[in-house]
Amino acid sequence: MKEKLSLICDRLLSHQQIACCQLFFGIPHHGKDLLIYNILDLQQKPLLLIGHHGVVSAMTFGNAMSPVLLCSASDDYIIVWDVQKCQKQTQKGELPTGKVIGTLLGKIIHLSFCFCDERVAACTEAAIYILSPKTQETQSRLTGHLGPLTSAEFCPWNENVLISTSEDRTFKVWDLNTETVVYQSFVLSAFPLxxxxxxxxxxxxxxxxxxxxxxxxxxxxxxxxxxxxxxxxxxxxxxxxxxxxxxxHEAEVGESSTEDKVExxxxxxxxxxxxxxxxxxxxxxxxxxxxxxxxxxxxxxxxxxxxxxxxxxxxxxxxxxxxxxxxxxxxxxxxxxxxxxxxxxxxxxxxxxxxxxxxxxxNGDEGLSVFPSSPPLHRSSLNTELKMKEPSNPKKKGSVQEQPLVFHSKVKSSGYTSSPRQVMFSPKTNAQKKSPPKKSKNVSSLHTDYPAEDAAPTIPCTDLSLVNNQVLCLQHSGDGKQILCGLEDNSVLMYKSRLTGKPKIFIGHDKPVRSVSWSLSRQYWLSASEDLSLRMWTHCSSEPAIVMGDGMFSKPIRGAQFYYLDKFVLLGSGPSLHLYLYNVDVTSDDIKRYHRRSVFKLATRLKTSSTEITAMSAINDFLSYIVLVCGSDRSIQVVDMNRGGVASTMAEAHSRSIHCITQNKGSRFCTQTSDSYNLFLTSAITDGLKLWDLRTMRCVRRYDSHVIRCHPCFSSISPCGRFIATGSEDNCVFSISAHPSLPLISLSDLLSVPDCKIPVWMPVFSLMVHSSFFKLFLYLAAELHHASSNCLTYLNM
CATH class of the missing domain: 2.130.10.10 (YVTN repeat-like/Quinoprotein amine dehydrogenase)
Known part of the structure; x- marks a missing residue:
């Protein structure tokens, strides 16, 4: 911002409408006159316009470049000047003149031209006058505000629409053809608009x-x-x-404290x-x-x-x-x-x-990215390995050595030293059947991308009611075959992708399950509960292979998941991040079935600057050093697990603590650009949904159309990176296009219409989006309005 000219006036112009356009700017002179300066030649003598008998209270320029019109108003007259014509009159030695389009209308507070300069809206304390510069007549007089008017503007795409603001803290939309109010707002603020x-x-x-x-x-x-x-x-x-x-990185406390004292x-x-x-x-x-x-x-x-x-x-x-x-x-x-x-x-x-x-x-530091730019450091915790104990050697000093059954050095009939006999024929008793051709086709189809031009899922396919249970979290296996549901009754259900058949039930927690997570290999999965414990499960057993609890954590576990291509288990508890190595032994022994041979070991513990971690996220589908952590202090921290510290911090990212953070992790069924993986979502109560760019640590998009006032509503990014799904408290789900230029699309009509055979829902808290077999599914968990049950539904394209 550069200052081109500074002028000292003869009176204070702090609360008065002044005028400026591309070629000229004008200010009152001695109260009644006008001084018009040429912006292209500021050294030129200003044009003096004389014609008002009262103090000029408002002035404005028209929108056209030729001729340049200026409208000025006082208590006696409203005059429209042709500035270029007035310049020619002054050069000839004549007195510049203008057209009087209004007389004795009162004190004018605000003036505005329409976009074709054929109308002028003049705001007084009680009414709006629509004047015509050509006919010099008053076309209409608009009244209805309960307080003095402050401004009025014409709609650029419809000149018959005018919007006015007033000290009554409302705005009105006027139809100039009928001279009626077509819309009136509520009281928006405690101060005038x-x-x-x-x-x-x-x-x-x-x-x-x-x-x-x-x-x-x-x-x-x-x-x-x-x-x-x-x-x-x-x-x-x-x-x-x-x-x-x-x-x-300049946190000067002294300077900021002086600024905060004066508001x-x-x-x-x-x-x-x-x-x-x-x-x-x-x-x-x-x-x-x-x-x-x-x-x-x-x-x-x-x-x-x-x-x-x-x-x-x-x-x-x-x-x-x-x-x-x-x-x-x-x-x-x-x-x-x-x-x-x-x-x-x-x-x-x-x-x-x-x-x-x-x-x-x-922008901030542009070196941050989910993709590592260098191999892990030698002393990095990511290089830690879990060393398993070798079985003890039964041979000890002083023990009796093993002796052969016979005392001869060679026994011909024993066959110990002779080569084994050749087997002429042996029946194949354990012959494996060949896989059917359909199975091979399905395997090959998993590596094919689904059509990228398909729209968001909107067609309901299955509606499953869970009696007396509330679904707290959802997670799909990644291959489109199974879904985990964490329930309020301390159990975990495993469904097929189409929610058909009876689910597998896993019990063991003492409190509601708040988080579930699949491994990349889909052989193991985690469940974290409010009972301060974490359990790792396998498909072959209904009992957990690993249990982390018994006083290991003093705070609830937030966002437990597999990390670094299933090498670690990452979780947040209190203000710290915990990174565990593990080894799962899936061998079964009926005699020692209660003896757990699976082990886990703490690799590192990193303490963040926040008082307590409220949400966390990391990518497991490929090697990444970055872990995103949200704290109770409303901050977002980027933790570099390779270096073992916080790489960047975004303070006060939301007005309240963040309860949900979602990364764009992609899928094996679709491809994306590498830059799209640096996008992630955060959500907070009463503060909407924000889309962030990790490279700049800046918010690039904000979504406020969904209702989130009291309950935490979660969000999900589609694996193709084109859609965002978020829950809402107004009985609907929103499917949002991830492209910043496209508007938000609501699915509330489809979800509440009785013809779709979907009940009217209460707030949708948990959901997820995943793709498989050329399809994009949206799974929703919503609470019914007049029942103590929950509804689990998925929508198809």
Whole structure:
């Protein structure tokens, strides 16, 4: 941000509408007159416009480049000036004149042109006047707000629609043809609404209030306004400062403490978005700018986070420290012009901003990736091996040596030294049957990708009710054959993929099972419970092969899973990560059936900076050093198991503790780009769902359409990387396209229609997505509304 010109005015212009366009900017002079400056030649003498008898209270420029229209308002007149025509009149020595389009309408607070400059909306304290610059007539008078009006803007794609804001803390949508209100919002804030802005590309409406609240609505057909997100500028600023401090590794306590002591209000004085150039697609309209009293804030709509902040105090070349009013010109090439008036001094500054600098995001260390760039270190815990004890030698000193049965050195009839006789014929009593040709075809089909153009699963196939049980967790085996379900009654059920037949039941835990995990080889699987124990199971036995408990953990186990191609068992308990080596002995002995020959050994224990681990995730399908850990302090930590420490930390990633973290782990049935594996999801109560990029440790997308207010709802990424499924508390499941440019797709209609033979559900807490045999399935666990049972359902494509 550079300051091109700074002017000292004859009076304070802090709470007054000033005007700026691509060619000119104007300010009041001596109250009644106007000074128009040429931006292309700032050394030129400004144009003086005389015509008002009262104090000018508002002014604005039109949208056309030729002719450039200026509308100014006072208590007596509303005048429209042709600036270029007035320049020619001044050069001829004549007095510049304009058209009076309104007389004695009261104090005008805000003026705005429509996009074709054929209408002007003038806001007074009680009404909105729609004026015509051509006919110089008042077309309509709109009343209905309970408080003084603050702004009014025309819809860019429908000029017959006008949206107004007021001090009554609501906004109204007007139909100018019928002069009626087609939509009225609720009371949005405790402070007045100041500004409104349209995003034409996204069909969004953004409203700002005096206390720094920003409300975003999506505009549908027939004037349907749906709330998308709500932002608090003060909270966004605090989160941005913490992230920037973590990225720069400069945690200066003294400097941050002085800033936290002084809290200033951040009114939304201006909302604007750069226009997309039709020839150059370098500018992304997924972000917009907020002008406040202390600086400029750039908000990314995809993530609802601040991507950049330009504070006036941090730029020493600026003459303004606190802003009272903003006026923004449309985009000119790659720059934007901003006219800002000082809050406490009679000064106005013209600033120039480069759009490339606004889009530039401060990234962190780009060296982080789930794929290792070097072999493990020599002293790394990943090189630890489990040394098994060799069986003891029965030969001891002083013991009797074994003697032959006969005392002759050679016995011909014994056959000890002679070669074995050749067997002429022996029947094949244990001949194995050849596998049928169908089995070979199925095996070969497992290595074939399923069609990538298929849509998300929406067709219900099976609806299975679990009486008096609640499904707490789900996990598929990876090959599309079996599914594990952790239940509230301390048991684990193993179903077939189509939920047919009776399940295998595994019991042994004393409290509800919160986590289940399959091994990559699908020979073993884990179950972790609230009884502070972890059990490893095999298919050949209904009893666990390994039990980790008996006071080993003082805190509940979070996210136990296999790690590093099934070499380790990784789990989180309290503030520490535990990495265990194991060896499972599957041999059976009926006499010593209670004697466990399987062993496990602690390889390493890493303590994180958080007070307690709430969720964790790691990739087991290929070698990776990275483990993602979420703490009770609302942080996300990237742990490097190769070096044995925390590689990066993202503080205050959510407004509350994260209860779910999901990585894009892929599948053997589909392929993805290597960069897509660096994406992961986090979810927190009341804070929605966020998609992160591990390479930059920044949020790249945020989803707020699903309801998560009281209960933790989990999410899942499809193995193809194209879809995201998340539970919700409003009786529905959401299937989201993982591509940032595509909107969120709701499946609530399909899940609640009685014709689909699916009962009306309560909140969906657990779900998963997996692919197999050219199919993509979505498994859901939902609680029924008027019953103490649970419903387990899977949807097919």
């Amino acid at each position: 100041l500004n409104v802005m349209f995003l034409e590309s996204e069909r969004f409406l953004i409203v700002g209030s005096a206390d720094g609240q920003v409300f975003c609505y999506s505009i549908g057909d027939n004037h349907k306004f749906s709330p998308v997100t709500k932002l608090d500028l003060q909270k966004l600023e605090k989160r941005y400062k913490v992230q920037r401090r973590n990225m720069s 200033t209000s951040k009114p939304i004085l201006a909302l604007f978005c750069p226009l997309r150039n039709k020839n150059i697609n370098e500018i992304d309209n997924s972000w917009f700018c907020i002008g406040s009293s202390d600086g400029l804030y750039v908000v990314d709509l995809a993530t609802s986070e601040l991507s950049k902040v330009l504070f006036f105090k941090e730029i020493s070349s600026l003459s303004i420290n606190m802003a009272g009013a903003w006026s923004i010109s449309p985009k000119f090439e790659n720059t934007m012009l901003v006219l800002v008036s000082s809050l406490f001094t009679p000064r106005v500054a013209l600033m120039e901003m480069c759009l490339g600098d606004l889009e530039k995001i401060e």
